[in-house]
Amino acid sequence: MKLVRRSLALVAHDLKKDEMVSFAQAHRAILVRYDLVATGTTGGRVLAACPELSLTTVKSGPLGGDQQIGALIAEGQVQGLFFFVDPLSPMPHDVDVKALTRLALVYDIPMALNAATAHMIVGQMLD
Template sequence: MEEPKITLGLIAHNNCKKDMLQLITSYAHLMKGHHLIATKSTGELIRKHTGLPVILKESGPDGGELQLGGFVASGIIKAVVFLRDPLKRKSHEPDVTALMRVCDAHNIPLATNRATAACVLHMALFHPEKLDDTPTEESRNDR
């Protein structure tokens, strides 16, 4: 039986793109056949250096985080790696917060640093069945 394919969301702030590239490169052999959706410059970097196919969305300041959030809300993206610069405030910070909120609301793993990204990628690539723990409407109403 073939392993289920998953869709991962990938975003990295400019100061974190090198870390993202190192991380994805180390998992590239396992990511073949899975679906990757990324903000524009992050996705272009991954494509160029790994050869992995990446669906590109807008850059972060142009709504890319919101686009990925839409994929999370619709059940398409099953895990997100968002390497963000915690020391630099971004003009599109509300979009970042919205993405984090939608990941929490839909119980989607969200990694915001390299350590948690390695954990999330390991789980997503080796135990994808654990990503299908979507909260029910009833559990959402209990909040």
């Protein structure tokens, strides 16, 4: 029987990318047990800081990366979403952001929209 690793998605708005990198560094011992998928710039920054992680990047959010991750959620290939949202910056691709969060809700996967929630979720992943 082949074991399949669970997969998590990492997305961060521009002013939250540093926070996502810090989050990944703080929890690298747990995240290394998962296959990760991230939008372009966020994934590149996380991978530069944590090269030991199994991380695949998709396009940047405004270029369709949010939709690519949404499709992976709909196909059951992503079991958790860490999406650090910047509520104070305008988002030209707000429709894509809403679609991605809606899919996480529809498919009932854990979703953290800020670092505080992400830390709580990761704290429960210590099984």
